[in-house]
Amino acid sequence: MKFSDGLWLNQRGFDVSYAVQAYDVTTTKNSIKIFATSSAIWNRAMTLGGVAFEITYTAVAPDMIRVHICHHKGGLQNKPQFELNLPEGYVPDDIHEEDGFVSMTAGHTTLKIKKGTDGWDVSFSRDGKRLTGGGWRSTSYIQENKFHRDARLAVQTDDDFFNYPQDAHNTFMREQLTLDVGECVYGFGEKFTTFVKNGQNVENWNSDGGTCSEQSYKCIPFYITSNKYGVLVNTADKVSFEVASDTINKVSFTVPGEELDYFFIGGENLQEVLVNYTNLTGKPALPPAKTFGLWLSTSFTTTYDEETVTSFIDGMAERDIPLQMFHFDCFWMKEYEWTNFEWDLDQFPDPPAMLKRLASRGLGLCCWINPYISQKSKLFDIGMEKGYFIKNPDGSVFQTDLWQPGMAIVDFTNPEAAKWFAAGVRKLCEMGVTAIKTDFGERIPTKAVYYNGADPIHMHNYYTYLYNKTVFEVLEEYYGKGQACLFARSATVGGQKFPVHWGGDCSAEYTSMAETLRGGLSLCSSGFGFFSHDIGGFEATASPDVYKRWCAFGLMSTHSRLHGSTSYRVPWNFDEESCDVLRFFTKLKGKLMPYLFAQAVKTHATGIPMMRPMVMDYTDDIACRYLDQQYMLGDSLLCAPVFREDGVANFYLPEGKWYDIITGKTYEGGKYHAVTCTFMEMPVLAKPNSIVTFGAFENQFEYDYLEGADAMICNLEDGKTAEASIYDTKANLVLTIQATRKGNVISVETSSTDKTFTVSVAGTDKKITLQGGKGEIVL
Template sequence: MKFTDGYWMTRQGYDLLSPYEIHDVKIGKDSITVYATHRHLENRGNTLNEPLMTLEFSSPIPDIIRVKMYHHKGKVRKGPSSFDLLPSGNVPVNVEDNEETVSMTSGHTTVTLTKKHPMTITYTHKGKKLTSSGTRSTAYVKAADGNHHFREQLSLSVGETVYGLGERFTPFVKNGQVVDIWNQDGGTASEQAYKNIPFYLTSRGYGVFVNHPELVSFEVGSEIVSKTQFSVQGESLEYFLIGGDSLKDVLRNYTSLTGKPALPPAWSYGLWLTTSFTTNYDEATVTSFVEGMAERDLPLAVFHFDCFWMKEYEWCNFEWDERVFPDPKGMLQRLKAKGLKICVWINPYIAQRSALFDEGMENGYLLKKADGSVWQWDLWQYGMGIVDFTNPAACRWFQDKLSALLDMGVDSFKTDFGERIPTDIVYHDGSDPMQMHNYYTQLYNKVVFELLEQKRGKGEAALFARSATAGGQQFPVHWGGDCEATYESMAESLRGGLSLGLSGFGYWSHDIGGFEQSSPPDLYKRWVQFGLLSSHSRLHGSTSYRVPWLYDEEAVDVLRFFTKLKMRLMPYLFGKSVESSAIGIPLMRAMVLEFGDDPTCDYVDRQYMLGDSLLVAPIFNPEGDATYYLPQGTWTHFLTGEQVHGGAWRKGKYDYFDLPLFAKENSMIPVGNEENRPDYEYADGVTLHLFALKDGATATASIPTIQGKPRLSVTATRDGNAISIQSEGSASDWSLLLRGISSVSQVSGGQFISMEQGIQLTPDPSGSSMIVHLDA
């Protein structure tokens, strides 16, 4: 929201009260409180009829500075007044107070305030300036209409780029954009977003989290071009300045504050196939799809039933439409006998024709108007109401309905919608409707995710969620919403996913082939490449089926090739997912996250790192042309073995069975011996591919069990022409493949043979170490 009129003027109807100088400082056990005047006090008389601004600084986690600003502290804020944060208190801090400044240090991150005019707030990490707030930047905004605001402006340095703010489909770098944190069902082609997160991070190595669930307005270099501004309505503002040694550290600290991504079950990484949205289907149709996939040797892990598994006009009643599914329990048993997991579509909206509507209305489970009547409208479903998840009884009621489906054989839920939440309503617990609009999705997804954990066990819960807010990363997986069947929409989907990953979310998917319209065979095959080299992979559409044989026979071959490639990569993907859940970084990573020291990567948004070792550059045109950037180092094409030197942009033409898929130097990528399912014992028979290990470098691979527990860890270190290999843990028949190396002179502690792609080493059965001597 803009409050100024150019550089000099304030917009009509607003008055900005900014801190001028510090009047007093109070130092607490683990905090400092600053009282700032809005002008210079020449005498005691100036203290009359004059407001102060109160600024409190503390730290919940090392390297995170909490900033809380007040005008009138007694203003009531109904819940949810903030997000649920994991730390319950403050950590010790170091405070320095002198005549000129007062500073507070947490970890290696420091906030320093100058006491005299102009009062400034400066944040540093290990002595390096991160950002600052200076003259007229911090402000309480008095509005003539009574809708007062608080705003902060933090400086942007020359060349500094801003990322995050949720799953945004607009340009990847947010500089110059106006972003309102307000969940909306706007597809992937506008500035609206399903997953709005009031958190951004920058190429300068810090993040900012605004702890307000309600509407937060960001002006990212768009009101004052050298500042990022954020504002909220009310009498106070709370934000966290998050430091770290790298962008990964910033994300680690942010997710320590708001929650780490849960580790999805291994089966969820396989290929998902759906009925699509408005298509006609029954058990025979579903069976034909499943059997058609099996007949064509297309590994399938999950089958999803979209909306019309329930009767039209009755969403949601959580009952199978007996006209097309007369024996749902038997059908699910028959599908599960084929090794499939089952997902069904749900949302938190209850249509008036659903038998659950009267039940919810009578028991007070639905959102109400001020006069006590149920809030209803006809958009999406006739006369629909919305479940009130602030009512514990409504949560149990909703879970009971879903629990019956789980008992029937359902394994997962696609938690659709949750964005169109009205503000002219009354909540059971008295929550503020404005603050609940974004936060509603957190309660919705949490209720469903926790039920899955209760019924299926920890580590077995997986959603396919569309809406989210800060902290929503704890309930994976999320997908990108309604995209079109175009190359442009495929690219905007990737931008949205990379932006979400830089907002604390670990796992992300999208509709392969596009949701709206039907893609031509060319686009379908290119999207298959992208989709199967994503965290999670789902074939889904709106008005047409997405089975590959409806496009052409080559589409069948392409889907088979990349599905099996992903299954073989599961030891690597799941191992990196375990790391992602522990650390709080995404599996699919923007280039800037891995290569923050390379300024070329600041704007790169049409390629990504899958884990820390594989670079993926999807192809966005029918000609098969790719333009991609390889950072410094030696890169090896994972499929062909071609080695190229980075530090430059490259071009190439690729068929449907190839794309730029490069392994970074000094990487060890475990490849499994199973290509037909995602959940298997990854360490048994695993081949560790070692890429371009440089002198003095070390590469490590950790292969977990499908429960995410450590199983096998292998480390390779090169010293001149000798590579030392150490292993820990247990596994049968594992081997190591030296990619790009054609001969060795000697191996102690194991055997070796020459392979097409390099030298394969097999350790002695009882040994835990090998030494490989390369030919000079």
């Protein structure tokens, strides 16, 4: 939301007051409280009236400082709050006042505020190095004048129930934090625009806009920068970020109303920033090992019944393509009756028996739902009678025909409504459904009344948290921790606790593949650990080459689902080679499960995303700051999908020698590469000084990851040590392995003396069968 007009002026119609002086300073054992005035105070007469700011800086945890800026604090306390893990009793390392400043140090992060009449200056630094801060015209209170507001409302109408109301606010709070030369900004949730957000206006407002626009299903008011810090704006309201746009050396963030609350989050590197961020907002749950395998969907508007479903599953088995999860999309329920949790018995006469037959083939089973109840659904009258739906201001049920005729929306702020909806999910679990696709949750009205009196504008973004939490908790309660899995589309802060999330409606073309990856990398830069997308694209039907390239990309993502709109996504519908490609990459992922599941366990424990941008691992390599067509899959593998019809993969490698686990080729780092790939190839490169573990995969992704395993040592340099771990499917650590090279000898040591497995050296025929916990490989 742009309020400036160049350097000197503001937009016409807006009056802006700025924090100018830290007039009064008080400290507590963990906070600094500032009474800031909007003009320099030289005498007592100047204290009569005028805008003032009450600002509290609180040390929340090491490297985390909360900033609360208030103009008027008498507003209604009816806004939903993100569920934050705020430690109690934390005391910062130091708070003191001297030489015209007051400062506070929490861990390695120091906040410093200038006192007195010599201008406004706030800085955040790490170990003495300034990271960011505010100064002249940074902290602001903005008010739209009456004439401008009346004129705007006279010509602008807003009949869309789901957009931000034009008449919602006429006051705003804004903070501006500086950017260094070359500093890059990332995150804000799932954003399909350019990965580096500098120069963009980012609106934090969940929308159902597909992957080809600036809109997003998953808006997170959090960003990180290449200067190794993050900022979370702590509100579910619409936050507007001007990222080096209205003022090119600053990030401006503006919230409607009279208060602004944000967290500054530091860290030694970007990974540690996300560890700290997810300490605050929640760690991703660990999805079941089975869910990392290949998912197949009925697709959306296709015609299907049990015979069709069985033919797909048989077809995959006949072609030796391992399938782990089968997904029933919308039409498992009768048309016009979504959501009612009842199978269409015309198409599926005996659902429990069918699900039992499919489960006996080793398949996990997923069903589509959403939080909207059609008027034709048998649940509508019940929900209306019991008050389980979001209401209009006049007390009637909110209804719309957008998506389902006359549909209402479940009010999850009503505990009884949440239990009622959860009962429908539990009924599916009792039939044998093991995962749920929680679609939608973005089109939530802003002129509405909730059971608990929550502010409806704030509920627009927050709604998805309650929706996905309700469903996830049913699965976790029924199947146990580590066995719950959603396939969710919408999200807000904290939504990472309920994985997995997929990228929404993309098109069947190369450009959409690339925009999907950008969205995923932005989402994973915002605290989300796992990410998936519709292999082959959702809209239209891909050409065979796009389908095959997307199969490679999809199987080298954390979660892999074949899904579309108007056509089935089984590979034989494209060409026979598509079956070969899908088989190859599915089996490759299956063999990699000892490595991948160990990385998933780490993501669950730390919050470091399993699928992440290069800048997160190589922040100090300037080239990596701009890369959005490749990514790290865990600590050791770099993936570079092919996004071009000519089969060329363009990628950059940091310093060292990188080993392609598919082709066996070695590439020099420190430069860009352009490699032409067959459909059976995609650059999947093990980084220098790493160990990649492979398992004895057959056709089930849940297997003994240690039995028959191969620990492949990749380009271990003299004097270096590499480490890896193997977990079982219940996330128990079963083995650690360490390799150290001295000259021509690699010494290998493991945590087990009774397990036998192979240790090999990538790119050579050197290998040993390790017994007794120790061994050596002579190169």
